[in-house]
Amino acid sequence: MSATPSTIMTNSPVLQVNNLQVSYYTDAGRARALDGVDLTLTAGEKLGLVGESGSGKSTMALAMMRMIKPPGRIEGGQVLVDGTDLMTLSDEAMLQARLSEIAYIPQGAMNSLNPVIRIGAQMMDAIKAHQDQSTSDWISAAEMEKRCKQALESVDLKSDVFKMYAHELSGGMKQRVCIAISILLRPKVIIADEPTSALDVVTQRQVMETIDRVQEQIGAAVILIGHDMGLMAQFVDKVAVMYAGRLMELSKVRDMFTDPKHPYAQALIRSLPSLENKGVFNGIPGMAPALLQLPGGCAFHPRCSHVMEVCKTQRPQPVTLPGGQILECHLYSEKA
Amino acid sequence: MSDLLELKNVTKTYSRGLLSRVSTTALNNVSLKLESDQPTIMTVAGESGSGKTTMAMLLLGFIPPTSGQILYQGKDIQSLRGEERMMYRREVQAVFQDPFAVFNPFYTVDHLLSVPIDRFKLAKSKSEARDKMVEALTAVGLRPGDVLGRFPHQLSGGQRQRINVARALILRPKLLVADEPVSMVDASLRANILETLRGLQKNYGVSIIYITHDLTTAYHIANSIIVLYRGAVMEAGEVDAVIKSPQHPYTRLLIDSIPWPDINRRWGETEIKAKEMEISEAGVGCRFSSRCPFVMEKCKQEPPLFQLMKHQAASCYLHEKHPTIEPEKLSDLLPV
Numbered sequence: 001m002s003a004t005p006s007t008i009m010t011n012s013p014v015l016q017v018n019n020l021q022v023s024y025y026t027d028a029g030r031a032r033a034l035d036g037v038d039l040t041l042t043a044g045e046k047l048g049l050v051g052e053s054g055s056g057k058s059t060m061a062l063a064m065m066r067m068i069k070p071p072g073r074i075e076g077g078q079v080l081v082d083g084t085d086l087m088t089l090s091d092e093a094m095l096q097a098r099l100s101e102i103a104y105i106p107q108g109a110m111n112s113l114n115p116v117i118r119i120g121a122q123m124m125d126a127i128k129a130h131q132d133q134s135t136s137d138w139i140s141a142a143e144m145e146k147r148c149k150q151a152l153e154s155v156d157l158k159s160d161v162f163k164m165y166a167h168e169l170s171g172g173m174k175q176r177v178c179i180a181i182s183i184l185l186r187p188k189v190i191i192a193d194e195p196t197s198a199l200d201v202v203t204q205r206q207v208m209e210t211i212d213r214v215q216e217q218i219g220a221a222v223i224l225i226g227h228d229m230g231l232m233a234q235f236v237d238k239v240a241v242m243y244a245g246r247l248m249e250l251s252k253v254r255d256m257f258t259d260p261k262h263p264y265a266q267a268l269i270r271s272l273p274s275l276e277n278k279g280v281f282n283g284i285p286g287m288a289p290a291l292l293q294l295p296g297g298c299a300f301h302p303r304c305s306h307v308m309e310v311c312k313t314q315r316p317q318p319v320t321l322p323g324g325q326i327l328e329c330h331l332y333s334e335k336a
Numbered sequence: 337m338s339d340l341l342e343l344k345n346v347t348k349t350y351s352r353g354l355l356s357r358v359s360t361t362a363l364n365n366v367s368l369k370l371e372s373d374q375p376t377i378m379t380v381a382g383e384s385g386s387g388k389t390t391m392a393m394l395l396l397g398f399i400p401p402t403s404g405q406i407l408y409q410g411k412d413i414q415s416l417r418g419e420e421r422m423m424y425r426r427e428v429q430a431v432f433q434d435p436f437a438v439f440n441p442f443y444t445v446d447h448l449l450s451v452p453i454d455r456f457k458l459a460k461s462k463s464e465a466r467d468k469m470v471e472a473l474t475a476v477g478l479r480p481g482d483v484l485g486r487f488p489h490q491l492s493g494g495q496r497q498r499i500n501v502a503r504a505l506i507l508r509p510k511l512l513v514a515d516e517p518v519s520m521v522d523a524s525l526r527a528n529i530l531e532t533l534r535g536l537q538k539n540y541g542v543s544i545i546y547i548t549h550d551l552t553t554a555y556h557i558a559n560s561i562i563v564l565y566r567g568a569v570m571e572a573g574e575v576d577a578v579i580k581s582p583q584h585p586y587t588r589l590l591i592d593s594i595p596w597p598d599i600n601r602r603w604g605e606t607e608i609k610a611k612e613m614e615i616s617e618a619g620v621g622c623r624f625s626s627r628c629p630f631v632m633e634k635c636k637q638e639p640p641l642f643q644l645m646k647h648q649a650a651s652c653y654l655h656e657k658h659p660t661i662e663p664e665k666l667s668d669l670l671p672v
Contacts, residue, residue, distance in 0.1 A: 052522045053493065171384070200383035200549045205593040205603060227522055230552070230595035234603050257599040271527050272597040273552045275580070281527035281556070287492060 013080075014221050015041040015102075015189045020077035022056075022063045022245075024291075025070075031291035033059040033072065035245040038318065041221040043188070048232035048253070049225045050268070051242035052288045057225045058107065060242070061191045065104050066094050082188055100130050103182035105192040110174030113166040119177055120162035123148040126184050151180040154217065155210045172203035176210055186218045193225045208235055229272050233257055241265045244289055244299035247318070251325040261321065262329050263304045298330065306331055338409065340372035340510055340543060341395070341428075345664070346404035348390050348567075362390040364567040365404070369667035370545075372409070372510065375537050376672040377544045379554040379575065382564035383590070388547045390567075392515045395545065396430055426456055429504035433516040435496035439488035445499055446484055449473075452507055472502040475540075476532045494525030501532055505540065512536065515547045530557050551594055555579045560647075560670035563587050566623040569641065569663070573648030574671045584650040586624045622652070630654055647671050 022034035033056045041047055051057050062068050064079050066086060079086045081101050089097060098104070106112060114122055127144050139147075149159040155176040166174055175195060182190055192211065196204040208231065215222050224236055232239055232253065239256040241248045241264065249262040260266045267284045286303035289295055295302050301311040308330060316330045346366050351359040364387075370376065382388045393399045394406060397413045406413050408424050416424050432438055439448065449469045452458070459465035470480040476498040488496060497517060504512055514533065518526040534557055536542045548554050554561055555575055562572040563586065571584040582588045595603055621636040622628070628635070634653050641649045642658040647669055649661055661669070 052525075201551070201590060201593040201595075202383055204595070208595075228595065230597040233597050233599050234595040254599050257597065269597075273527075273556050274596065274598060275555070278556055278576070281531045283525065283527035283531065287495075 012042070013040045014043045014082055015039070015223075016078070016080040017064065018078040018080070020060070020063055020079065021075040022059050022068055022072060023075055024072045026292070029292050032294065033245050033291060034063060036077075037242075037245075037247050039240065039247070039250075041189070041223070043221055044216070044219050045238065046215070046222045046224065046236040048236035048239045049223055049242060050227055050229065050232060050239060052227065054244075054288055054291065055242040056245040057242055058193055059245070061104060061193050061223070061225055064189075064191060065098060065102065067104075096130060099126060099182070099187060100185040101187055102189040102191065103185075103187040105178055105182050105190065105195050107194045107197065109178035109195065110166075110171055113174055113177065115166050117165075118162070119152075119164050119166065119169075120145065120148055123151070123162070123177075123181055123184060126181055130185055147184065148180075151184050152177070154183070154214050155180045156206070170203075172199055172207055175199065175203075175207050179207070179210060179214065183214050183218055183220075187220055189221050189223070190215065191223045191225070194227075195224070196231070197226065197228075204231070211235075229257075229268065241268065244291065244294055246299060246328060247326070248300065248329070249325060249327050251323075255323060255325060261325055261327055261332065263306050263331070264300045267303075267305075298328070338372050339369050339407065340409060341370045342405075342407040342410075343368050343394075344405045344407065346394060346401045346406060348387070348394060348399070349402045361567050363387040363394070363401075363564075365663055366391070366564075366567075366569060367404075367664045367666060368562065368670075370511065370543050371672065372543075374672040375541045375543045376560065377534070377537050377546055377558045378670065379546045379548060379558035379561040380564060381548055381551055381554055381561055381590075383549055385566065386564040387567035388549075388564055389515060391564075392430070392513050392545075392547050395511075395513050396428060397424070422456070426507050427510040429507055429509040429512050431497070431500045431504060431512065431514045431517045434520055435493050435500060436488075436520070438500065439496060441488055443487075444484075445486055445488070445491070448499065449503055449506060452503060456507060458506065468506055469502075472505045473499070475505055475535070476502045477528060478502065492525070493521045494528060497521055497529050498532055501529070501536070505536065505542075508540075509542055512542050512544045513547070514544055516549070517546075518553060519548070519550065526553065533557060551579060551591060552596070559672060562666075562670075563590070568623050568638075569651055569666065570624065571648070571650040571652075572641075572666055572670065573645070577645060577648045583644055583648065583655060584624075584652045585628045585630055585654070587650075589627075641666060643669065 017037060017039040020034055020037045024031045024033055049057050063074050068074055086097060124144050149162055152159055152161050157173060157176055196207050199207060236253055239253050240250040243264050249265045257269060260269045270282045271284055289299055297313045298311045298316055301307045310330050316328045316333055318326055318328050319332055320326050344367055346363060348363040349359045349361045380388050380391055394401055400414050413424060450465055453465045453468060459468055473480045473483060478498055483491060483495060518529050521529060530553055533544055537544055546558055558575045561575045561578050563570045565586050571578055571587045579591060582591050593603060622639050625631045625635040632653060639651050639653050640660040641651045641663060642655040643649045643661040644655055644658050649669060
């Protein structure tokens with residue numbers, strides 16, 4: 001497991017994000033929403049992206065899909081899916097890549113279904129839009145319908161849903177329709193942005209189990225965005241903690257929960273409620289910084305309990321610990 | 337010993353349709369009592385559609401019950417007029433789910449806080465009003481200088497939600513109805529708000545009805561809990577007993593579906609039997625029977641509440657060897 005994936009062909013990364021940078025240009029100045037983020041995912045791997053609101057989680061997802069809207073701008077970096085840099089694709093090619101290479105389940109996806117068009121028609125649209133007229137593998141309407149119904153069944157819905165309208169379905173079912181759409185073209189990467197935040201626990205568990213199963217079937221890598229650490233503990237293989245547009249720590253899920261390294265990750269884990277410490281609340285003191293006026297050096301230093309002189313002036317560079325954790329913190333800079 | 341608030345066999349049905357009256361029972365024969373001299377925190381838990389928000393609306397007098405009575409200090413809240421009604425409006429306050437939707441974006445925080453002061457003539461002068469605002473903000477852990485004079489968009493979700501609590505606190509309420517107050521707030525800030533709510537109960541003698549689907553936070557903040565499913569009480573009792581050893585199959589399912597932020601505690605030991613599709617809308621008997629793994633012939637009749645322990649009762653025939661308890665007596669076994 002310790003071998004770097006890039007050196008082994010069989011385990012080559014399906015997604016590689018290098019130095020991704022996004023800024024929003026507002027009247028009040030430039031807000032760096034994403035400040036040099038690196039990520040690597042292999043096929044079938046599940047990564048959790050956590051952070052407070054405003055830490056850049058959703059910006060990260062949108063940037064990978066090239067869906068950042070003005071005044072936001074992707075200012076640099078690469079997003080390699082299976083070796084192809086999405087940032088260099090033409091707009092037309094990017095349209096084709098979405099859903100077929102990299103799929104996105106947005107926050108509150110269930111509200112994105114069109115209320116006046118049947119579920120089936122919306123699913124067929126997705127396939128039609130990706131039909132390549134020039135090649136011979138043209139799919140007939142009947143074949144398309146069959147595929148859509150298969151997708152619905154794979155997310156535990158009856159194929160009758162194909163003929164239904166969105167209002168006839170409950171929240172959890174609508175969410176599963178969105179998952180079915182996202183796997184229609186067997187993408188290599190699925191980004192799910194808080195896919196269950198509006199659902200209650202039982203439905204949430206059903207939806208997450210669905211994602212887990214279909215993800216295994218098609219062997220896609222999944223990025224799960226959210227702030228529910230409990231969900232992360234149950235679902236993902238690796239956890240990446242974001243803060244002010246930077247990756248603070250990236251560890252295997254077990255390491256993150258048992259032995260977090262970064263002071264922010266430690267505070268985050270400590271703030272979690274458990275059955276053992278009833279009535280103890282350990283909130284993280286202070287407030288997330290405004291992106292318009294980020295503190296110098298490490299963005300977390302004003303709230304950090306281990307702050308040193310160097311933290312105030314120099315931004316720490318990412319280091320990899322022997323255990324595989326990737327950290328951006330001066331406490332570990334020299335130990336690497 | 338007087339009762340602060342009493343629900344007497346409250347039922348609420350919503351009917352729709354002009355010709356064929358289809359009705360949904362959102363709350364079915366619920367009775368409970370809060371005493372005025374012992375402030376407590378009571379959780380009302382359940383998934384979406386369990387009737388928990390209906391209960392909040394009833395308590396706040398926004399909607400009338402279909403049958404039964406809600407008494408505030410011995411008087412039916414529907415019949416309160418004039419002075420008494422003002423008193424009730426002042427002493428029963430609410431904190432709602434969405435801290436982003438309840439603010440008018442055109443007014444500063446000062447305005448929001450000064451409206452109740454003016455309305456209820458709580459201050460004789462401007463400076464006294466300001467003192468009250470400062471006091472309330474300090475009580476919820478905010479620095480008045482940080483928030484006064486600011487517009488809602490300049491504040492974080494956590495700050496806004498605490499301002500809502502402060503607004504309620506200014507009126508010196510006796511009862512606070514908190515409908516999902518932390519579900520839209522970042523996990524790291526939840527702890528702070530829960531801490532604030534608990535401080536309110538301890539230091540200001542405010543009773544709190546905490547409505548939530550999140551049993552983790554319920555466990556940490558509440559003394560007692562009532563678990564609702566489709567408008568009926570499934571299980572009730574002391575929060576420790578109910579969360580740590582749930583006796584009703586529904587409560588077990590709920591607790592087993594909580595994604596605990598604990599790598600060694602996996603979710604999903606009990607299987608989710610019926611998917612939402614198969615659950616029939618209407619039905620007689622136990623409302624959970626269509627999803628219950630232990631369903632018996634007997635369950636076609638509505639089960640009464642069985643008292644299992646001094647502080648725990650469940651509405652399920654699995655426990656029929658225990659003595660039954662009248663729904664009206666339910667609140668007697670809830671600890672304060």
